[in-house]
Amino acid sequence: MPEVNVALLAFVERYAGTPIKWDIVALFAENPGLRDDAAHIAARLGRAAAPVARELDDLTLLGLLDVTRPAARSVYYLAADGELRARLAEFAAQGWRAAVGRVGD
Numbered sequence: 001m002p003e004v005n006v007a008l009l010a011f012v013e014r015y016a017g018t019p020i021k022w023d024i025v026a027l028f029a030e031n032p033g034l035r036d037d038a039a040h041i042a043a044r045l046g047r048a049a050a051p052v053a054r055e056l057d058d059l060t061l062l063g064l065l066d067v068t069r070p071a072a073r074s075v076y077y078l079a080a081d082g083e084l085r086a087r088l089a090e091f092a093a094q095g096w097r098a099a100v101g102r103v104g105d
Contacts, residue, residue: 008094011087015064020047020055025064028078029092032085035077064088 016025023045028034036044038053045052056076059065066079078085 005090005094008087008090011084011091015059015062016091018055020045020051021059023047024052024055024059025088025091028065029088032078032088035075037073037075039073041076 016022024041027041027044034041038056039049041056042049042052053074056065056067056074060067060076063079063081064084065076067074067076069075078088
């Protein structure tokens with residue numbers, strides 16, 4: 001059985017524990033310079049804006065994202081935390097299956 005990458009598994013459980021969070025985390029992993037509002041992020045993901053906005057706010061509270069509130073909209077972007085960015089890059093490079101091994105192996 002392959003070794004479990006515990007740090008990556010913990011990252012996934014904390015930051016990508018719902019399907020919407022998974023999509024958001026994957027989007028920011030693929031686009032680390034992204035700065036956008038909830039409506040545009042939701043459109044990129046093909047999801048409704050309200051649930052995406054809730055998950056973006058949660059990821060902000062968890063420290064993965066930061067937010068600025070210019071004018072009437074919130075703009076979300078990756079936090080500057082180097083360790084979280086490293087985990088995010090690992091998430092993008094290895095993905096879930098590499099983090100926990102293949103089910104049934």
